Amino acid sequence: MSQPQTGCSNCAKNNCNLLKCSRCGLSSYCGQECQKKHWKIHKKSCKCFVVKSIPGKGFGMVATRHVKQGEVIIAEDPILFLKNDEENMIASLDSQFESLSAENQKRVMALHDPDPSGVIDQKVMRIFKINCIEVNPVGGGALYPT
Numbered sequence: 001m002s003q004p005q006t007g008c009s010n011c012a013k014n015n016c017n018l019l020k021c022s023r024c025g026l027s028s029y030c031g032q033e034c035q036k037k038h039w040k041i042h043k044k045s046c047k048c049f050v051v052k053s054i055p056g057k058g059f060g061m062v063a064t065r066h067v068k069q070g071e072v073i074i075a076e077d078p079i080l081f082l083k084n085d086e087e088n089m090i091a092s093l094d095s096q097f098e099s100l101s102a103e104n105q106k107r108v109m110a111l112h113d114p115d116p117s118g119v120i121d122q123k124v125m126r127i128f129k130i131n132c133i134e135v136n137p138v139g140g141g142a143l144y145p146t
Helices: 032-042 089-098 102-109 120-131
Strands: 049-054 058-063 080-083 133-135 140-143
Touching: 080 089, 080 120, 089 120, 102 120, 120 140
Parallel strands: none
Antiparallel strands: 049 058, 080 140, 133 140
């Protein structure tokens, strides 16, 4: 995730009270004039969501503006995927998990687990079920790294 800049995104001035972009919070400006001048550049990278802590869920993506139906807001491949009619769901997820890099395994294990003291053999399944996004028309669920 990007870090907010230390100076004005347009003029680089840093000895003033900087105002953050109200949409993404990542760009800062010394005033409205600089913000307007920089908008053509910034709008290409200004995201329509922020990642926030959600009580009882960990972190989630929260829209910062109206998102139009069909609008692509993020494009990435899932790190885990499971079809609804999968024969042995736990074995399939465990196999996919084992083939992930150590970094991605760590990212998965850091996600919210609704029963951290539960059976360890079902931990990946619990994490997947609570954190996955339904994927249609494929008829399954996917877990994304962000």
